[in-house]
Amino acid sequence: MAAGVAATGGLLFGFDTGVISGAILQIVREFHFSPVQEEVVIGAVLAGCILGAASGGLLADRFGRKAVIMGTALVFGLGTLMCVAAGSMHMLIVGRLVVGLGIGTASFAVPLYLSEISPPDKRGALVSLNQLMITIGIVVSYCVDGIFSGQAHGWRWMFLAGLFPALVLGTGMLFLPCSPRWLAARGHANKAKDALKRLGQESSLVHEDEAEQNTGxxxxxxxxxxxxxxxxxxxxxxxxxxxxxxxxxxxxxxxxxxxxxxxxxxxxxxxxxxxxxxxxxxxxxxxxxxxxxxxxxxxxxxxxxxxxxxxxxxxxxxxxxxxxxxxxxxxxxxxxxxxxxxxxxxxxxxxxxxxxxxxxxxxxxxxxxxxxxxxxxxxxxxxxxxxxxxxxxxxxxxxxxxxxxxxxxxxxxxxxxxxxxxxxxxxxxxxxxxxxxxxxxxxx
The missing domain is CATH 1.20.1250.20 (MFS general substrate transporter like domains)
Structure with missing residues (x-):
């Protein structure tokens, strides 16, 4: 259940990557974009991904995997609402850039969290739930694009649909434990053991003399x-x-x-x-x-x-x-x-x-x-x-x-x-x- 909730970040990753393919057809007609402007709107999300991937690692090591994933859900939600409300190319670009920040951070923070809560014999399957959810998110985005493609301002509804998984991810992570391995690395041995118990695992993560190896x-x-x-x-x-x-x-x-x-x-x-x-x-x-x-x-x-x-x-x-x-x-x-x-x-x-x-x-x-x-x-x-x-x-x-x-x-x-x-x-x-x-x- 914990892995399934966290992997919703992969669903957001896939959905927000794929939804633009249908939305851009209506956006170009409504705002009369040139080919160059269209490329900028599409490419803004990749620029955001690079920024998110570059900055999120230090945050994940300092504040924890759970906190960063919850922050990612908030970023996804904010970027989605900015895209939905966009009345100009500049607003749309900023919204896509913010969504990209979420995608870039989620693309490593979710598998990182999943790997650290998983027992060795199930780690491959549980971490790969993220990739599965990415593929499902892409297909869902195609279907959502199809549903709203014939409606006036349908592109706004296409983007708005991404708000639901963001709410699921942010709310669900509230009830999940922090990564026990991150807690152990920060010297919180007792909290790490409690997190392991919540996850149904009893094995020790680190030797006591290794718990202080918490900086890099x-x-x-x-x-x-x-x-x-x-x-x-x-x-x-x-x-x-x-x-x-x-x-x-x-x-x-x-x-x-x-x-x-x-x-x-x-x-x-x-x-x-x-x-x-x-x-x-x-x-x-x-x-x-x-x-x-x-x-x-x-x-x-x-x-x-x-x-x-x-x-x-x-x-x-x-x-x-x-x-x-x-x-x-x-x-x-x-x-x-x-x-x-x-x-x-x-x-x-x-x-x-x-x-x-x-x-x-x-x-x-x-x-x-x-x-x-x-x-x-x-x-x-x-x-x-x-x-x-x-x-x-x-x-x-x-x-x-x-x-x-x-x-x-x-x-x-x-x-x-x-x-x-x-x-x-x-x-x-x-x-x-x-x-x-x-x-x-x-x-x-």
Whole structure:
């Protein structure tokens, strides 16, 4: 129940990311935006995400994960109301920027909290509830857009719908315990034990002589001992984004139209189908992560993602030979791609960065990894159409496939297997100087 309430932050993340796709169609007509103004309104949320990811880590380490998530719900609510009430482009941009602050903070604070309240044998499933809720939030936003698309000022109702999950998150977190690991790191051993009992766990988190290790700094993150694990966290985010996932999220209708779908409606419904596959396969990932493990799913997922991207590149390259079947090849390739992503890089990227960092700097470290994720997201989103123009669609997808192949080797030789290993044992191996890929192998 605690994980479900906290994961509502993922629902907000997904909803506020996807809702603009339908709302912007009405907004452009009502305010007579130019293409540049439209890009600014859409891009404002990404700027907010970067700011939220950059600033939230220090707050999470200082004030606690619960407090930051509650603050995130308040920020979401404020930004939503500003968007609903916007009477000008500037007000709308500010509202989207505030919403972005919430998304950027929630994108790491929620999995961080989930990882620290979860027992080792269920951590993969519970942390991945956040990714599941993100995928559900995206699909819900598409449906809300459809419901209000025919109404006057329907875009305001589209945004307003996001207020409900913000209220659920903020109110629900009031009744949840603080992270017991954060309490222990701050020296509140008795409060940490009480929090564990509320969560149905009795095991000790830290040795008494370790409870004072409650401070960390950015300089410590850059130390030779922690630098490798920081690079692995940033590396997994690079692979997650530069294999092209957000070209599918943001540009799937465009891809389908280039593949041969004649109407906007047909391309959009094909996109909804891809979104549903994302949800269903993320549900499968929640069940598999603590059974099969992180690395086997990463290996299989990256293999099939690369294969799908190569198939998509080949279909565009030899489009003249496929004729009318081209669009179905594109649909099939994207379905395989999104299914493979949903059981591998999608949830595991966020899961790993919630597991591999030491407690005293975990919030700040996750903030840096999340900041890199949003930075990579921006680069991919802003370069895709230009890349298509420069090297044709097949060249763009071939490039992403090459990064997927390189990512397979990266995950194989640098990413640790953390299934069933307590966060304390992973940290003990890190402080003992073991290579990142072997974290948890001596104490699991």
């Amino acid at each position: 700094s950015l300089r410590e993150l850059m130390s030779p001992r922690l630098r490798p694990v920081m690079l692995v966290g940033i590396g997994i985010m690079f692979v997650q984004q530069f294999t092209g996932i957000n070209t599918v999220i943001y540009y799937a209708p465009t891809i389908f139209k280039k593949a041969g779908f004649a109407s906007d409606a047909a391309a959009i419904w094909a996109t909804v189908g891809v979104g549903m596959v994302n949800v269903l396969m993320t549900i499968a990932a929640v069940r598999l992560l603590d059974r099969i493990g992180r690395k086997p799913l990463l290996s299989a997922g990256l293999f099939f993602m690369t294969l799908a991207l190569l198939s998509l590149a080949g279909a565009f390259r030899f489009q003249h030979l496929l004729a009318g079947s081209m669009k179905w090849v594109a649909v099939g390739a994207l379905v395989v791609y999104i299914a493979a992503f949903a059981v591998s890089l999608g949830p595991i990227g966020w899961l790993l960065i919630s597991e591999i960092y030491p407690l005293n700097v975990r919030g700040t470290a996750m903030s840096i990894a999340t900041l890199s994720n949003w930075g990579f997201n921006c680069i991919v989103a802003m370069t895709f159409l230009s890349l298509v123009e420069a090297v044709q669609p097949w060249g763009a997808f071939a490039l992403y496939a090459g990064i997927g192949a390189a990512g397979w080797f990266f995950c194989r030789f640098f990413v640790p297997e953390t299934k069933g290993i307590s966060l304390e044992n992973i940290e003990a191996d890190l402080w003992a100087g073991r290579p990142v890929v072997k974290l948890g192998t001596t104490s699991g």
